[in-house]
Each structure stands twice: as structure tokens, then as C-alpha cells.
Amino acid sequence: MLDKSVLDQYTTTIGIECHVQFKTKTKLFSAVDNDAREAPANTLVSHIDFGLPGALPVLNKEAVHLALRAAFALGTEPQKFSKFDRKHYFYPDLPLGYQITQYDEPIILGGAVEIEVDGQKKTIGVTRAHMEADAGKSTHPTGTDYSLVDLNRAGTPLLEIVSEPDMHTASEAKAYVRELYLRMRYADVSDCNLYYGNMRFDVNVSVSKTDELGTRSETKNLNSFRAVEKAVEYEVKRQIELLEKGEKIVQETRGWNDAKQQTFSQRSKENAEDYRYMPDPDLPPVVLDNPYIEKVKAEMPAMPDEWRERLSKLGSDRAQTDTLLEAELDAPEVNYLELIEQNIANQAFAKQLANWFVNIEIPARRDEKVLNPGKNAERLAFYQAVYELVAGGKLSSTNAKTLITDVLAAHAYPQNVAQHAEEQGFIQVSDEGEIAKVVTQVLAENAKAAEDVKSGEAKAIGFLVGQVMKASKGKANPQMAQELIKKQLGQ
């Protein structure tokens, strides 16, 4: 185990390449269905994907459109001129003998993504992002000497987003990939389904004791935010241990074993010149004009940062806002964000609404416990009525939670929320006389605690308030109960 004093001598540097699968109907260069999730092997293939002699790839217009949206989502403008190149290497899942990608003139250059870790904001630079075709999918039956290749996925359009080496901790790496996920989802560029590999991450990690960067390893094909975080942690530890033993880091590609939570060596990395990049003569360049760029820019929906800005008036923390941002993606028809925003002028209510969404409704929806088919307007009116009861001291926050949970699971919203709460026995008693009676009874039954309060033990009063709440079946206004206890004990 490495000592913290040793770890602290090293600076970690992390850069991340992220492959995002565009949500197009067809592949990048062939007019073949792009949804390879459940299709039988080698049924979504064409002469273009097989790289047969004479096959001519033709660029999918929608992929370019989505690349423009991705550019705006990454806080930049698309490049007016970009072209495609061939990256040569031989692998059985790549029938062409080269991958069609964008080398020196990609569609996106520059960009920035802001993350927040432990309350600290930080900007991660985006070096570039380029369109490229995916390879096929291989399986390796155990105990055999062969592999099997399915080319359904070959030619699927990807956007590879390359970050600057601006991250220095595993938490920053995780925050960055989560933010990319949110942005790509809000821009509607990709389904970002991690299970189906719609988003995959390659993580470059190096450590150094000096200002000079250390030798890096690249851990490829991570398919969850957690795996990104864990792979970085593992690599930092592995590399520092090697260096402390006086050994050298080998520049190499590594894989990730999720079961063991370890990286493992795959192959030494080829140099860029080994790929013998050349412009693809089959594919004319993409030239974008201003009207088209402006048109796509105008159609962009609000991005996560804009929502954070809009909701910032609530003063809620980033974690809460991000929970709302993610929940919105799971159930856009529920309109969490818009309902909060509509009411932002009434800050106290908007804030309470955000809290109820995050603490009650979002978890309830995840557990499929929201059955109420009522419209959003009815739902909002219900929350408003509950809020008024709480603000007026008639409903405790605990009872409000129960009430909301029950009504979300019901088949309709109550016509009259106050009456409904009353019938359910949720309405808080704020009648001093009634509470005073309960207090007298509780003090008589808990003489020891009452004595403790008298002799200045502050904790005992909490206990007594609890007893009053219990005796009143949760209906007593707890603040009033506390005041009355003090009063009756002459405090």
C-alpha cells in the first residue's frame, strides 16, 4: 500500500477520448439500418460495410447535422471545412483494411466543458471531435482457437470527442464523462445508452513528479462512468507503484476487467505514422455555409448549463440540479424543469417544488410508484395546494411527503387538497389549547425527561417533542409543542 506522502508527490494527468454513437436511422456511409442491438448477425450489412471492390461510400447527411449539434453542445462552432481520411490497420473486425475517420481537418476543433467537483468549478478543454465509422463486433468462444465477427455494427456513425489533458483526479474524469453524457443527451445527438455501448471511453493516464508529463497508458473501451473513475484510480496506483520500484511505465493500450476492477495490458501502441493516414478519395469534403450553421444553431434546445443558470436563482446545489437534469431525460413528458421554471418568480415555492421532485417524485418514478395519470397542470396545482398548507403551518413536512407519495400513486388528484389532507388526518393541530392538553399529559407520563429539561439538558426537550408528536399522531405543530413544553416547565 502506498503512503499518502508518496502519492502526494505525484501529479496525475488525464485525457479522455469519448466515442458517441449518433442516433441516425442508417450507417455513416451506407444506407443500412443502424440499429444493430437485436438484429441477427450479419443482416444489417452491405457491400460498402464489407468493403467490396468498387463499393462507394456516401456520407449520411443526418450524421453531419448531428455533428453540428454536438459542436454547439460542446460550446463551439463547427468547422466550415472538414474531410475524411483513411486510418490503416488490419484487424478482423475491419473489412476495409482502414477506418474512415477525420484526421487533420475534423468537423469540430476546440470546445469546452465545465465540470464541478466538491463545489469547485473547472473547465475541461475539448481538443477536437471527429466523425468516424465503427468497426464490427467480435466474440471469442471459450476453449476455441477462433473468433467470430458480426459486421452489423461496422459503419455505425460515431463522434470521437478528444479532451485536453486537463483532468487531474478520478473524480474530475467521472464528472467530465457525466457532463458529456448530459450534453449529448440534451443535444439529442445520441441515445447514449451505455449498456449498448452508445458511449464508450478511452482514458489516458500518466503520473509525474515533475512538470514534464510521464509516460501514459490508454485504457480502452470503458462503458460506464464508474468504470472511468475506477480505471483512473487503478492506473494511478499501478503507475506510481512501478515508478517507486524504479521501473518504467510502458506506453501501451490496456483493457479493463470490470469483475476484477483492474486494467490489463493489451498491446503496445502504434504510432500515428504507422496508421498511414491519407485523404479518402471516395469522399468529397464537407463544406458548411453560414445559413445552415445558423439554422442548426437556432434549433438547439437549452443545454444543461443553461438550465443550471436558469435554476440558479433557487440556490440549489449542483447535485440537486443535475438529478433534475437526468430525471428530465428519463421522463421528458413530466416536465420537471419547466414546471420549476414557470414558478421561479415565487422562489420559495419553486425551491420546495424542486425538493419534492428530487426527494419524492423522482425516486417514486424510478420505482414505478407514480400511477396518477393526471395532467401536468393538475399535478402542479396539487403541489401548489400542498405547498400552501405547509407554508400556512397546517401540514408538517413529514405529512406532506406521505400525502404527495400517496397521491402520486393514486388514480387521480384530489379535487380539494386541503379537505383531502384533513380526511387523511394529515392536518396539523395549531390550536394552542389542544396541544397544551397533550403536552400536560406527556409531561406527566415522562417526569424524568421533564426534570432533565428543567436541569438544563437540552436533548431531553427533543425527546418530549417527539412524545407529543406521537401522542397527537403526528398532527401537533412541533414548534408550538416545543414552546408549550418550555412554558409548562417554566423555562
Added chain:
Amino acid sequence: MADLSHDDVLKLARLARLNLTDEEVAEFAGELTEILHYVEQLQAVDVAGLKPTNQVSGLVNVMRKDEVVDYGYVPKELLKNVPKVQDDHLHVKRMIG
């Protein structure tokens, strides 16, 4: 420009997945070196201010709609070109251990 060494040729052959005999390596070292020398002559030309020619067609934005097209054959027919097929998959030499 230095002449291509035996090792340079072997590396190129490896990247192209070619298995060359020593005689072939010697032969290609000579031929490829000649080609390099020819390119060297081209490099002497002053091209300052000229854009590289990546495309000779002059075309731009050749794109298609995002719609499935029936190419007129059953996709699985393509497997007939594959040396070895198993369960509708391409059967290849094992890639990983």
C-alpha cells in the same frame, strides 16, 4: 533522404500484413528507395501558398438522406465472399487469448 533499410521494409511489410522473403525485402528496399528519391525531387518544387490536393473531383457535400435503401440483394449473400463462415459470423483466427 536516406535509403530505406532492411528493417524499414520489414516494418512496412508488417503493417501491410505481408510476409516477405529476404530476397524480396532487398528487392523492395531498392524499389521503394527509388520512389522516395522521386518524391524528393517533387519536394524541391516551391508550393508555398498552394493548398494540398486532397481531392481531384472538385466535388463537395456529396451526401444522402438518412433512409434505408434496398440495395437489391439479401445482405447474408455477402457472406458467400467470406472464406469461412460459422453461425452467420465471419470465422477468423482468434484475436485475443
